[in-house]
Amino acid sequence: MSCLKTLILGGTGEASQLAALLAGDARFAPLLSLAGRTQAPRLPDIPWRTGGFGGAAGLAAYLAARRVQALVVATHPFAANIRANAVAAAGRSQTPLLLILRPPWQAAAGDDWSQVADMAQAARALGAVRKRVFLTVGRQELAPFAAAPWHDYLIRSVDPPPPEALPPRARVISARGPFSEAQDYQLLREARIEILVSKNAGGAATQGKLLAARALGLPVVLVARPPEPDLAGLAHATTADALGALAWLVQLHAADSPACRGV
Numbered sequence: 001m002s003c004l005k006t007l008i009l010g011g012t013g014e015a016s017q018l019a020a021l022l023a024g025d026a027r028f029a030p031l032l033s034l035a036g037r038t039q040a041p042r043l044p045d046i047p048w049r050t051g052g053f054g055g056a057a058g059l060a061a062y063l064a065a066r067r068v069q070a071l072v073v074a075t076h077p078f079a080a081n082i083r084a085n086a087v088a089a090a091g092r093s094q095t096p097l098l099l100i101l102r103p104p105w106q107a108a109a110g111d112d113w114s115q116v117a118d119m120a121q122a123a124r125a126l127g128a129v130r131k132r133v134f135l136t137v138g139r140q141e142l143a144p145f146a147a148a149p150w151h152d153y154l155i156r157s158v159d160p161p162p163p164e165a166l167p168p169r170a171r172v173i174s175a176r177g178p179f180s181e182a183q184d185y186q187l188l189r190e191a192r193i194e195i196l197v198s199k200n201a202g203g204a205a206t207q208g209k210l211l212a213a214r215a216l217g218l219p220v221v222l223v224a225r226p227p228e229p230d231l232a233g234l235a236h237a238t239t240a241d242a243l244g245a246l247a248w249l250v251q252l253h254a255a256d257s258p259a260c261r262g263v
């Protein structure tokens with residue numbers, strides 16, 4: 001039996017989908033790595049681990065020590081640190097690298113989007129007049145909204161934010177996507193939301209709120225992504241989704257069929 005030792009840096013739907021595609025496939029010995037941020041993450045049917053590696057150097061050492069033969073970066077587009085670390089570590093350890101680059105959302109007819117560079121700008125873009133705001137930026141990036149304490153915030157996050165992280169007039173819904181357009185349409189109407197704030201995460205799982213905002217004629221403040229790491233001079237591949245990642249792994253496996261030992 002031969003298999004390809006594959007480390008998947010995850011925390012996203014694409015990583016879970018790839019894990020499901022690789023589960024039980026004897027060509028691969030996959031390991032899914034999670035940061036360990038969510039209290040009860042969705043666990044895959046493949047081996048997994050949690051916690052940081054200790055920066056780019058730690059990850060490079062991990063890849064070398066475990067003789068990882070394929071590194072798939074399936075992290076969230078806003079997780080800039082781990083993406084940069086992965087690129088640096090793959091370069092140092094000469095590990096074949098694939099990045100899943102989820103396309104950002106693009107405005108279409110009927111959308112009323114203000115695109116801003118960061119959370120502080122997003123908080124300012126809400127304006128001086130009190131509004132009911134639907135805030136879906138994750139529980140770790142709420143601090144800038146304390147500077148706009150006159151708004152009423154409805155915050156949705158997987159785990160509830162700590163109370164001290166909340167702006168004063170906040171209500172929290174703890175929920176894990178995917179969320180459909182119909183679900184979010186109902187939520188926005190029931191909460192009488194007047195404006196939304198979201199990261200430009202891309203993907204279908206959390207797009208429902210944008211489609212619902214379009215249907216309801218609501219404005220959206222959309223925070224732009226951090227830049228992708230510099231890949232110049234580094235051998236790598238990119239794809240848009242889990243199926244593309246599987247195709248890359250199959251190709252790599254066909255080119256190099258090592259002994260099957262696991263990561």
Ligand code: NAP
Nearest residue numbers: 010011033034035052053054055075076078079080081082
């Ligand atoms: P980040 O700022 O890029 O990463 C911070 C540190 O967390 C990294 O330097 C690394 O620690 C560790 N880390 C991150 N992802 C890891 C992984 N998959 N496996 C092992 N260690 C990991 O990341 P973040 O924005 O805090 O996001 C944390 C995780 O949540 C990511 O895996 C991401 O895919 C997921 N996520 C993030 C967002 C978002 O909006 N940022 C949204 C949904 C899901 P060391 O340096 O010690 O290795």
